[in-house]
Amino acid sequence: MNGAKLAYRPIGLASGVLGGVVAGAIVKRVWKKVSGEDDAPSALQGEYPWKEVLLAAALQGMVFAVVKAAADRGGAVAFQRLTGYWPGD
Template identity: 65%
Template sequence: MSKTVNKLAYKPVGLLLGVGAGIVAGALFKQVWKMAAGDDDAPNATDEERGWGEVLAAAALQGAIFAVVKAAVDRGGAAGMRRLTGRWPA
């Protein structure tokens, strides 16, 4: 399989993995926020009742969780593609 074909074949797989990663990261963030803040709902940036520190801390935590989950899923997907095809999707 050529590099271009391999890359194109991985595109739909990567998209599906990305959607799944977003769902998993959202659920994980909700649980981590519940444990860290003792609150079921993370603050929205426009929530007047929440302070700057809480809003920014929630955003930073959410961003970190999403980035780590996405990187892990992308890396796992690429490794799986290499096992299936013998080539790394570039």
């Protein structure tokens, strides 16, 4: 079983990177629809009010967490189908 976890590492890493790219694109599209601006504000951009900065951070956190969970789970399911082993146990 330890071999399965080790073999899964590159798949998990690749799905995490791909998930980050997808999540970034989703956040950008949602933020543009919500605010009309291309990019969400960061905490260090002083021209934005607290409310807007915190809303942007909450949106980013939610989207990244959901996409990461979907990518991790999808990668694990695909790995199990290919090898017969579940990589997370």
